[in-house]
Amino acid sequence: xxxxxxxxxxxxxxxxxxxxxxxxxxxxxxxxxxxxxxxxxxxxxxxxxxxxxxxxxxxxxxxxxxxxxxxxxxxxxxxxxxxxxxxxxxxxxxxxxxxxxxxxxxxxxxxxxxxxxxxxxxxxxxxxxxxxxxxxxxxxxxxxxxxxxxxxxxxxxxxxxxxxxxxxxxxxxxxxxxxxxxxxxxxxxxxxxxxxxxxxxxxxxxxxxxxxxxxxxxxxxxxxxxxxxxxxxxxxxxxxxxxxxxxxxxxxxxxxxxxxxxxxxxxxxxxxxxxxxxxxxxxxxxxxxxxxxxxxxxxxxxxxxxxxxxxxxxxxxxxxxxxxxxxxxxxxxxxxx
Numbered sequence: 019x020x021x022x023x024x025x026x027x028x029x030x031x032x033x034x035x036x037x038x039x040x041x042x043x044x045x046x047x048x049x050x051x052x053x054x055x056x057x058x059x060x061x062x063x064x065x066x067x068x069x070x071x072x073x074x075x076x077x078x079x080x081x082x083x084x085x086x087x088x089x090x091x092x093x094x095x096x097x098x099x100x101x102x103x104x105x106x107x108x109x110x111x112x113x114x115x116x117x118x119x120x121x122x123x124x125x126x127x128x129x130x131x132x133x134x135x136x137x138x139x140x141x142x143x144x145x146x147x148x149x150x151x152x153x154x155x156x157x158x159x160x161x162x163x164x165x166x167x168x169x170x171x172x173x174x175x176x177x178x179x180x181x182x183x184x185x186x187x188x189x190x191x192x193x194x195x196x197x198x199x200x201x202x203x204x205x206x207x208x209x210x211x212x213x214x215x216x217x218x219x220x221x222x223x224x225x226x227x228x229x230x231x232x233x234x235x236x237x238x239x240x241x242x243x244x245x246x247x248x249x250x251x252x253x254x255x256x257x258x259x260x261x262x263x264x265x266x267x268x269x270x271x272x273x274x275x276x277x278x279x280x281x282x283x284x285x286x287x288x289x290x291x292x293x294x295x296x297x298x299x300x301x302x303x304x305x306x307x308x309x310x311x312x313x314x315x316x317x318x319x320x321x322x323x324x325x326x327x328x329x330x331x332x333x334x335x336x337x338x339x340x341x342x343x344x345x346x347x348x349x350x351x352x353x354x355x
Contacts, residue, residue: 228258
């Protein structure tokens with residue numbers, strides 16, 4: 019079987035790869051920043067040659083320190099690969115590593131923020147590419163310490179806000195919306211219980227799950243969408259709702275955020291055309307941060323705006339109907355970061 023370079027596929031996908039020893043197996047790409055320099059590799063690691071073949075790199079248990087990472091970068095290696103059957107073990111490693119760093123009183127705010135952003139990005143990548151119940155559960159398990167950090171650590175939250183930039187994929191967009199959404203909800207609805215904030219956080223991170231049903235050529239189309247393509251895109255709130263419902267993750271908070279994050283105060287939103295009295299305050303937060311993240315991201319169909327340009331554009335053009343107290347709370351996030 020001829021191996022197919024993963025760079026020709028969606029980066030989220032696993033690939034059937036031929037190894038140089040003739041063995042075949044499903045491999046899953048992981049970023050090297052997912053491997054903590056102070057810990058050992060959680061499973062066997064592979065790398066891809068320029069020829070397109072995959073070679074064994076290191077056994078489970080290898081110390082993956084900065085020296086090893088630097089040597090791989092010198093060879094032009096940007097990611098490593100693990101066997102598909104090791105993915106569960108790998109995400110358990112991510113969760114345990116994240117919990118250890120977040121709870122470590124000696125870890126800096128910058129280190130905690132970096133670990134949270136990487137862990138969320140990786141688990142969202144998996145959940146959005148393959149929304150099986152087990153992968154959504156992995157996402158929830160990583161979201162929990164993330165929400166705890168944002169609610170309880172002001173300095174780490176400021177660091178997280180600074181990390182949310184240059185989106186190229188739906189899963190990165192969802193990670194950033196999750197961070198912004200929880201941070202703003204803490205300001206506006208800080209009286210809510212830890213359990214509610216945790217469920218709310220999961221809803222923010224998974225609000226766009228239905229986009230995994232949109233063909234990639236429509237999702238990243240550089241020009242204007244046709245009427246038929248727009249109808250496909252506008253289905254994603256309902257598609258996300260049904261995915262979460264079928265897999266047993268439809269909390270009240272997730273239902274609100276998934277279904278209402280594209281509703282508008284004037285009734286011109288979708289999917290239900292709700293007006294002000296029927297749009298939940300959580301959904302207003304999600305809509306606001308969703309718009310901001312999209313404007314400040316580099317997309318195939320527009321250039322990114324600076325924070326100042328995006329906030330000005332939102333207030334003057336897009337969100338003229340938005341509650342000004344909510345907008346002011348969002349602006350405060352950047353004043354503190």
